[in-house]
Amino acid sequence: MRFGIIKTLGLFSAVSMFSGCMTGPQHELVSDSEKxxxxxxSVPGVSSDDIYSSTRTWLAENFVSSKAVIEYANKEEGVVIGNGITEIPCADSECWIYTSKKAKFSMRIDIKDERYxxxxxxxxxxxxxxxxxxxGYYNYVTKSELDRLKVKFDDLSQSLKSHIERKEKNSDW
Known part of the structure; x- marks a missing residue:
């Protein structure tokens, strides 16, 4: 009997401790409009045609297979739509449970002369x-996860810019 009480108190303490770690504002779910x-x-001096072809190449190089990644591409409209998967590094108390998570996303690149x-x-x-x-993958995203994903998305946007500029410099190889 006494062992059962001690077990119950221990379990209650553990649940209370971990639930307290997971109830802060950083663990609040964000709405669909926030996701x-x-x-x-801006990529000065680069035509929309060059940005379009560089974008397709960048997708193929960064997301394994452009055929599997690109859902829609139209050069005349200046649009490329694709899908990707990225890692979300752990933060704070999450690191006790895992070192990173995966996130799936769709991306749309709208292209004009000298910008996208x-x-x-x-x-x-x-x-x-x-x-x-x-x-499995679920559309539940916390504020903390979204903040870390935004950093990843900014890095991806800058990576595409670097690819476009590099390709433009190396066009006369």
Whole structure:
């Protein structure tokens, strides 16, 4: 009997401690409208045709297979829409549980002469399975995860810019 009480108190203490770590504002879920990141990038002196072809090449090089990644591409409209997966590094108390998570997303690149707009949307975060939930990608995204994803999306936008500028410099090889 006494062992059962001690076990129950221990379990209650552990649950209280871990639930306290997971209830702060950084663990609040964000709305669908907040799960969009856009950024306009300027690439002076580069035509929309060159930005378009560089974007397709960049997708193929950064996301394994452009055929699997690109959902829609239209040079005349100046649009490339694709999908990707990225890692979200852990933060704070999450690092006790995992070192990183995966997130799926869609991206749209709108292209004009000398600039493009990157838009990242349709975010889904991978959840490990448990007794209560099947493993898989879910559209539940916390504020903390979104903040870290925005940094990743900014890095991807800058990586595309670097690729466009590098290709432009090396066009006369």
């Amino acid at each position: 969009v990141y856009e950024k306009v990038i 707009k990157s838009k990242f949307f349709n975010l889904e975060v991978y959840v490990r399975g448990s007794d209560y939930m099947k493993a």
